[in-house]
Amino acid sequence: MRPSVLFVHPDLGIGGAERLVVDAALALKSRGCHVQVWTSHYDPNHCFSETRNSGIPIRCCGDWLPRSLLGRCHALCAYIRMIFLALYIVFLSGEQFDVVFCDQVSACIPFFKLARNSKKVLFYCHFPDQLLTQRLSWIKRMYRAPIDWLEEKTTGMADCILVNSYFTAAVFKKTFTSLAYIEPTVLYPSLNVSNFVSTVFEDVSDLFPVKRQHIFLSINRFERKKNLNLALESMFELRKRLSLLEWERVHLVLAGGYDERVLENVEHYQELKDNAAKYDICNHVTFLRSFSDEQKRNLLHRAICVLYTPSNEHFGIVPIEAMYMHCPVVAVNSGGPLESVENNVTGFLCSPNPKEFADAMEKFVKNPDLKNRMGESGHLRVKNKFSTEAFSDEIYAHICKLTN
Incomplete structure (x- = not known):
């Protein structure tokens, strides 16, 4: 029997990360896998066309949660939205799957790993999230410290870690020092021709x-x-x-x-x-x-x-x-x-x-x-x-x- 794969992604809009997720889902579907995608936000008018006509079910949950707090705390809100999504999938959705494919936000990983029926998790690291924002004030540094710690710890809980380039692999090793024992595998994004x-x-x-x-x-x-x-x-x-x-x-x-x-x-x-x-x-x-x-x-x-x-x-x-x-x-x-x-x-x-x-x-x-x-x-x-x-x-x- 072919594996059943559940994709979880923060916002299934239009971008490089979203393109990778869609292509991976299509690739696995073409190999006979049962594939479904869960996300916190999906707009059929702002998405890649394949998400509308590929036959892959797209489920949206938690979009009512805020994306920011008065224009700030985007990272915290993204983590909360993904954790809520994971909790809903594990305890309320009734979905059956063998592997979770997640990317961008690793905070959801422990909820799949610690659930009653622990699932295998593949994490695709486009780039460490903590490097995507500046720390120009001590308040920002204090705010980001626990989020950065959580990112590193939860990333290390994945059963398989893939990265999009050797450049990202080197940055991964340099950034996540406690994960020095992990050798992420490079999987270049492909082009859906x-x-x-x-x-x-x-x-x-x-x-x-x-x-x-x-x-x-x-x-x-x-x-x-x-x-x-x-x-x-x-x-x-x-x-x-x-x-x-x-x-x-x-x-x-x-x-x-x-x-x-x-x-x-x-x-x-x-x-x-x-x-x-x-x-x-x-x-x-x-x-x-x-x-x-x-x-x-x-x-x-x-x-x-x-x-x-x-x-x-x-x-x-x-x-x-x-x-x-x-x-x-x-x-x-x-x-x-x-x-x-x-x-x-x-x-x-x-x-x-x-x-x-x-x-x-x-x-x-x-x-x-x-x-x-x-x-x-x-x-x-x-x-x-x-x-x-x-x-x-x-x-x-x-x-x-x-x-x-």
Whole structure:
């Protein structure tokens, strides 16, 4: 009998972590596993399309619990919501399952482990949560201390720990010092190519003037840590290097995940628009919020390259999506892109400053054939290194190992 796997995830919206969860669920379902997903929040109008039509049941519980307390304590609220979700599943849902697949918030793990019928738990670590927030005051440090301790202790209770890159594996070992005996296994996220396989592409010229031939594309959530302003600064720097005719052919599309419930999304979106006005490049920038999978595919097909601006990104699925679509990537030379993007072959790895990004962007403007050459290399790299088949084989093997 194939294993039954229950996925628990904080918020099944749109993002890299959510993409991983959906792909893992689909991979296990394709292997004959019984799969279900439980989450604290799910909006059918703000999700990956596969969650609506894959046949995998999505259960939502605990969304009435607050996401923050007067705009603060997001981590504490996330922990409470996940603990409530775990308690509901274990004691009230009546669901039967063999393995729990959880990610992002490890606080729920002990409730699955200590239940009457203890379950095997696989934890996928995208990145230690305690490193995702700054500690600028002693109050914040005191508030985070017990949460950080709980994260480390509960993470160590998992029966299997996977990470998304060797970069994250190294950070895991350095951060969770009491778990030095654990060697997390690297499982690269894969690309669900079904969303990208097509020979028909819709026209996206309504997003920018027709005369714009060189389209640069940025895909990331509207969050400050994603350093999206680097793309705007790089456009400002690029303008200085191009003739007026060349500049009139250049355009940037800033496409990003946007949730009106998240104050930072709302604020940072406006900050970026204000910065575009300050740099006097508004006519050469399009802001696109919460775009569809179809729009993403069409934009990747149309773009001359993708600008990937976060530093120390844990892995980053966007460069994989871009390369599969024959679109080169200009990324910051740290974190996951060091393992996904091959410098000078599938794109360029640069320091996070506008001059280096503009150097790379200028090469694509001056030599349009560069997109085709690097794009083909990127496509082959994804097929060889980040295939769905390899991901499915490995995740299924880990599940089977836990149930044997």
